[in-house]
Amino acid sequence: MSAESIDVPGLGHGGMPIPTGCRVGPLLVSGGIGGTDPATGVMPADGPDQVLGIFENVRRFLKAAGATEADVAKMTFFVVDRSLREHINTSWVEMFPDEGRRPARHTLVAQLAAPMVVQCEVLAYVEDGSR
Template sequence: MTRRSIEIPGLHHGRAPIPQASLVGPLLTSSGINGLDPDSGAVPETVDAQVALIFSNIGRILDKAGGTTDDIAKLTFFVRDRAARAVIDPHWVAMFPDEVSRPARHTLEYPLADPLLIQCELIAYVGDA
């Protein structure tokens, strides 16, 4: 089985040689997905704006890997403040409106580097990739 790095123009991990995600067969796992705006290169100051960009960046990664949000098995969120869970929920429901078909989710408090207030990792099974 071959491994393929998934790179998204405008999304990066600073100067670290780390792809946004890695696809091995149908298994897609991501690196840290943050609220970096790929067009401006900026990370907004608010949790809500960062969450909105994270969900948008999830879509970009899945699209590049040949998948959709239906392929996501689990999302793990790392937050500076657990109150961010309430900010995640509306975006979560918008991306996964069918309450009987949502991925697993875990939210952990974590001391993220400035300016990040939230970060996410995903695991997906992209069957047709």
């Protein structure tokens, strides 16, 4: 199996030669996904708006990779302030309403490049038939 880069318009890494994510067989992994508005390239100043943008960008990444929310095994969030967890929780429950089918999640405090205050990574398992 060879790696397949997943590029999503508007979710670049500042001109760096880094794809949005990568798929190797059924394993799908993202790089850091922020809340940047893909249409404007602007990062919202407000943390809660960044969280909303992240969840929308995760959906875009999954779709580009031939995956859905049901394929997500784990999401890791990096926040500059733990108070953002309440906003993550709101979007989390909206994306994964069935508490018996939610993926694993981990939240870490991290230093992020301003104005970013939250970022996430996604790990998914995509059956061949999902593509």
